[in-house]
Amino acid sequence: MVSRISDLIDKTPGSAQLSRFWCKALGCEVSATDETGVAISGASNAPTILFEPSSDSFGDNSLHLDLCPTDRSQADELERLVAPGATKTDVVPSGSWHVLADPDGDKFCLMAKRIPAEPEDFHD
Structure with a gap:
């Protein structure tokens, strides 16, 4: 057995706007929205991408x-x-x-x- 990525997390001040962009770019749909952010999903074998609201500045993205x-x-x-x-x-x-x-x-x-x-x- 191996592991697979289940979620990719992007901390962002613009979680709603960014999730809309990535939905269009990747052909995904919003799969959940709550206090932790906006999750988008597509193909069953692809990871969920979670856009978490954050005002922290991370500089260049590490992922x-x-x-x-x-x-x-x-x-x-x-x-x-x-x-x-x-x-x-x-x-x-x-x-x-x-x-x-x-x-x-x-x-x-x-x-x-x-x-x-x-x-x-x-x-x-």
């Missing part, structure tokens, strides 16, 4: 997401992510990835590699 397109080119996916609020950073694209920022300014990468929307089953 970031790498996104891979599932059904379109990297250029088309870049355009789709910018529409709901992602911004291009001053980091020069490498050719295989772009560094973007979400509405809170947290950086994430858009990779050129395309992966299927649902991972294939595998066995040892």
Whole structure:
């Protein structure tokens, strides 16, 4: 048996706005909202992302997401992510990835590699 990530936590002053952006970016839906924040979920095998309200400043985010397109080119996916609020950073694209920022300014990468929307089953 192995462990799997169940939740990714993002402490943010803008939990509602940030959760809306990531729902659009990842095709997720809000799965819970309470005093701990806003949780979004998508595929059954993907972790929940919890946006916890916080006024603490963490500087550069210590955890970031790498996104891979599932059904379109990297250029088309870049355009789709910018529409709901992602911004291009001053980091020069490498050719295989772009560094973007979400509405809170947290950086994430858009990779050129395309992966299927649902991972294939595998066995040892």
